[in-house]
Amino acid sequence: MPATLSYEVSGPRSPETPVVVLLGSLGSDRRMWDAQVRDLRVDHTVVAVDHRGHGGSEVVPGPATIADLAGDVLALLDSLEVDRFHVTGLSLGGAVAQWLAVNTPERILSAALLCTAARFGEPSGWIERAAAVREGGTEAVADAVVAWWITPARAEAEPELVARLREMVVGTAAEGYAAACDALSGWDNRADLGRISCPTLVLAGDEDPSTPPDVLREIADGIPGSRFVTLSPAAHVPTVEIPDRVTEVLREHLTAASAPGRV
Numbered sequence: 001m002p003a004t005l006s007y008e009v010s011g012p013r014s015p016e017t018p019v020v021v022l023l024g025s026l027g028s029d030r031r032m033w034d035a036q037v038r039d040l041r042v043d044h045t046v047v048a049v050d051h052r053g054h055g056g057s058e059v060v061p062g063p064a065t066i067a068d069l070a071g072d073v074l075a076l077l078d079s080l081e082v083d084r085f086h087v088t089g090l091s092l093g094g095a096v097a098q099w100l101a102v103n104t105p106e107r108i109l110s111a112a113l114l115c116t117a118a119r120f121g122e123p124s125g126w127i128e129r130a131a132a133v134r135e136g137g138t139e140a141v142a143d144a145v146v147a148w149w150i151t152p153a154r155a156e157a158e159p160e161l162v163a164r165l166r167e168m169v170v171g172t173a174a175e176g177y178a179a180a181c182d183a184l185s186g187w188d189n190r191a192d193l194g195r196i197s198c199p200t201l202v203l204a205g206d207e208d209p210s211t212p213p214d215v216l217r218e219i220a221d222g223i224p225g226s227r228f229v230t231l232s233p234a235a236h237v238p239t240v241e242i243p244d245r246v247t248e249v250l251r252e253h254l255t256a257a258s259a260p261g262r263v
C-alpha cells in the first residue's frame with residue numbers, strides 16, 4: 001500500500017511541458033530543492049516530493065525498501081496523471097531514481113543521480129543508525145548529518161544555514177528516518193546499473209564524505225552513455241551549498257535529454 005506523500009507542483013501544466021520530479025536525501029524535505037524549483041519551473045512542471053516519513057508525508061511504521069519509496073512516487077504521479085517524467089534524486093532520492101530507471105524505463109525520460117550510491121556501504125551501519133534514531137529521535141544524529149551536508153568552510157561561514165538544515169533533520173519523524181535507513185541498508189543496485197538506458201547525469205561533490213566522487217564514478221561507469229560531473233566546493237547536498245551551479249548542470253542535462261530525436 002503506497003504512502004500518501006506531501007508534494008508541491010510548480011510551473012506550467014500542459015501536455016507539452018516536460019515534468020521533472022525531485023527526490024531528496026535522508027532526513028531532508030523538499031525545501032532542499034528550492035533553488036532548483038525556482039529556476040526549472042519557468043519551463044517545466046516541477047514536482048518536488050517528500051519521501052514517506054519525511055517532511056509532511058505519511059509516516060509508515062516499520063522497515064521500508066527503496067522499491068516501497070519508488071512505489072509511493074509512482075502512485076503520486078499516477079494520481080497527478082503524469083505518465084513520463086525526468087527524475088532527479090539526491091542520495092536516498094538518487095537510489096529511488098535508479099530504481100525507477102531500472103524498473104519503469106517506459107516512464108523515465110532521463111535521470112539525474114546526485115551524490116548517491118549503487119550501494120551505501122555495509123548494511124550494519126544503517127541498521128545501527130536506524131536503531132539509534134528509533135531510540136533517541138533524529139536529534140541524536142542531526143549534528144553529524146548536517147556536518148556531512150555542507151563543507152566545513154561553508155558551515156563555519158554560515159551558521160544560519162547550518163541551523164536551517166539541522167531544523168530539517170530534526171523535523172523528520174524518527175520512524176520515517178529509521179525506515180529510510182532500513183531501505184538504504186538493503187539497497188544494492190550494482191548488478192542493475194547496466195539496465196539504465198535513459199540519458200543519465202551522475203553528479204558528485206568533491207568534498208562529499210558520505211558518497212565521495214569514486215562512488216559516483218562507479219555509477220557512471222556502470223550506466224552506458226552517462227555523463228559524470230564533479231562539482232566543487234561541495235559536500236553531500238550541493239543543491240543548497242552551490243545551488244546555482246547545480247541548477248546550471250541540471251538544466252544542461254534536461255536540455256540535452258529533451259533534444260529532438262532523443263526521447
Ligand SMILES: O=C(O)CCC(=O)CC(=O)O
Pocket residue numbers: 024025026027090091092093120145148184210211236
Ligand atoms: O547521513 C549520511 O551518512 C549520508 C546519508 C546518505 O548517504 C543517504 C542520504 O543522504 O540520503
